[in-house]
Amino acid sequence: xxxxxxxxxxxxxxxxxxxxxxxxxxxxxxxxxxxxxxxxxxxxxxxxxxxxxxxxxxxxxxxxxxxxxxxxxxxxxxxxxxxxxxxxxxxxxxxxxxxxxxxxxxxxxxxxxxxxxxxxxxxxxxxxxxxxxxxxxxxxxxxxxxxxxxxxxxxxxxxxxxxxxxxxxxxxxxxxxxxxxxxxxxxxxxxxxxxxxxxxxxxxxxxxxxxxxxxxxxxxxxxxxxxxxxxxxxxxxxxxxxxxxxxxxxxxxxxxxxxxxxxxxxxxxxxxxxxxxxxxxxxxxxxxxxxxxxxxxxxxxxxxxxxxxxxxxxxxxxxxxxxxxxxxxxxxxxxxxxxxxxxxxxxxxxxxxx
Numbered sequence: 001x002x003x004x005x006x007x008x009x010x011x012x013x014x015x016x017x018x019x020x021x022x023x024x025x026x027x028x029x030x031x032x033x034x035x036x037x038x039x040x041x042x043x044x045x046x047x048x049x050x051x052x053x054x055x056x057x058x059x060x061x062x063x064x065x066x067x068x069x070x071x072x073x074x075x076x077x078x079x080x081x082x083x084x085x086x087x088x089x090x091x092x093x094x095x096x097x098x099x100x101x102x103x104x105x106x107x108x109x110x111x112x113x114x115x116x117x118x119x120x121x122x123x124x125x126x127x128x129x130x131x132x133x134x135x136x137x138x139x140x141x142x143x144x145x146x147x148x149x150x151x152x153x154x155x156x157x158x159x160x161x162x163x164x165x166x167x168x169x170x171x172x173x174x175x176x177x178x179x180x181x182x183x184x185x186x187x188x189x190x191x192x193x194x195x196x197x198x199x200x201x202x203x204x205x206x207x208x209x210x211x212x213x214x215x216x217x218x219x220x221x222x223x224x225x226x227x228x229x230x231x232x233x234x235x236x237x238x239x240x241x242x243x244x245x246x247x248x249x250x251x252x253x254x255x256x257x258x259x260x261x262x263x264x265x266x267x268x269x270x271x272x273x274x275x276x277x278x279x280x281x282x283x284x285x286x287x288x289x290x291x292x293x294x295x296x297x298x299x300x301x302x303x304x305x306x307x308x309x310x311x312x313x314x315x316x317x318x319x320x321x322x323x324x325x326x327x328x329x330x331x332x333x334x335x336x337x338x339x340x341x342x343x344x345x346x347x348x349x350x351x352x353x354x
Contacts, residue, residue, distance in 0.1 A: 001027040001189045002048060002157065007057035009043055009213075017043040019213040021057070025206075028187040032204035034194055035236075040213040041193045045159050048191060049078045061157070076104060079150030079158040079188075083165050085142050087134040093119075093145055094130040100153040111152075118148035121185065122178055140171035144178065151186070160192045164199070176202055197237065201225075209233060221303070222247035243345040248309050249302035251341045252323040252331030259329060262286050265294075277322040277329055285322055285329040299324050300333060310338060 002025040009018040018040045025031045033041040046052040047059060050066060059066045066074060087096050097115045106114075116126040122144040134142055143163060150158055164172045176199060183190065194200050200207050201221040208218045217229040225246060228234045260270040262280045270276065272292035280286050288297035298318055300309055302325035313321070313335055320334045 001025055001029070001062060002191070003060040004044075004047075005058045005060065007044075007047065007054045007059060009040070009047065009052065010055045017213050018047075018054070021213070021215065023208060023215065023218065025189055025191060027189055029205045030183055030190040030192060030203060031206045031208055032192045032194055032200035033208050033210060034197060034200040035210035035216075037195065039210040041195075041210060042161055044210075045161060045191050045193050048157070048159060049075050049080065076100065076153060077155045077157065079153075079155045081146050081150045081158065081160040081163045083162045085146035085163075087142055087145060087149075089134050091133075092130065093132050093134070093137075096134070096145060097149050097152050099149070104153055106153075114152060114154075118151060121182060122148055138171075139167055140175060143167060143171075143175055147175075147179070147182075151188070156189060158188050158190045160190060162193055162195065165195065172199075179203060209236060220247075222250045226250055243342055244305065244307040244310075246306050246341070247303045248300050248306060248323050248333050249325060249330060251306065251337055252302075252333050253337050254331040258320060258332045260289070265289065275318075275320055277332060279329040283328045283330075285324050285327060288322065297322065301325070302330060306338065306341075309333060313338075 002023075004021050004023045007018055007021040008016070010016050021040075021044065023031075023044075033044060035041055043052055047054050048061075048066070050071060061069070061074075087093075088099075094112070094115050097118065098111045101111045101114060115130060119126045119129055124141065124144060129137075129141075129145075134145075137145065146163065147160075150160075164175050167175065180203065192200075192203055194203075201224070204221060206218055207221055207224055209216045209224070211232060217224060217233050219227070219229075224233065224237060228237060258274075258276055259279055260276045262278050264270045265278055270289070275288060275290045275295075275297075277288050277297070278286040285299065288295050290297075298312065298316060299322045300312070302323055309321070313319075320332050322329055323331045323333055
């Protein structure tokens with residue numbers, strides 16, 4: 001979807017903001033850019049919609065060089081959310097949301113339907129909020145409107161530049177949850193700049209950790225925790241190296257010992273003792289069987305942290321859980337898997353657990 005190919009940005013004063021930058025953001029993926037102040041995060045993001053032009057290298061969207069797009073066409077297909085949301089103060093919420101769709105000549109009825117749909121998606125009642133003015137909204141509500149305004153014309157790409165950093169912790173955490181839920185529904189390609197490592201880890205399918213204009217490591221949040229590439233990565237992640245923060249898909253048993261194929265279940269050709277989880281030919285999760293009978297079983301999302309999974313295992317009678325990513329069965333998790341993993345991450349010196 002978005003690809004940076006040996007991109008470098010040098011400003012007129014000689015400052016090199018980005019050096020030989022190579023990154024691929026897949027379709028429907030949320031990638032967070034994180035790093036110390038001045039590392040080039042925002043410059044990188046702004047080059048996607050040509051607010052900043054690279055000095056050398058190429059950037060592609062859907063395999064096409066961004067310089068080959070009409071600039072208006074390019075930007076209309078990219079939503080943009082800033083820290084300072086800057087809603088138009090003299091326009092109602094509905095009018096704010098409608099700005100880009102109206103520029104694209106959408107019908108009035110379609111614009112109104114889209115506005116209602118988006119407000120509902122972020123938990124704002126359209127009958128209350130459509131006619132309100134920005135000054136009547138809280139900071140968190142304004143930020144929600146800013147997010148859906150970027151989504152209004154249904155762009156393929158969303159750029160988000162530290163959108164929640166000015167909010168109080170409670171509003172910020174709620175909006176992070178909103179973005180996670182929203183992304184599960186809409187599957188947009190999102191580049192999200194943040195200076196907060198917790199936010200980067202919570203939101204990103206991939207985290208791109210930068211330093212002095214270069215990529216230090218690009219990886220899933222759990223792999224950054226488990227396998228930091230350098231001492232800088234270790235130091236930047238800091239306390240998040242706790243094994244209890246590890247996502248369950250890192251720990252999951254992928255041996256397929258507790259997985260049966262749906263075709264075998266349909267033909268009654270499977271083990272009839274114990275619990276097994278059903279997958280079809282495409283590895284999609286299709287349910288569970290206990291002692292030969294189909295049952296309703298709880299499941300774990302792949303990015304759930306270990307401490308939450310352990311709480312679920314404690315509060316339920318189910319001994320083994322299927323681990324699911326985007327509907328696909330990618331492994332199973334049991335108490336034994338958790339204990340084995342924690343033992344591998346724990347050292348004992350002089351009788352004290354480290």
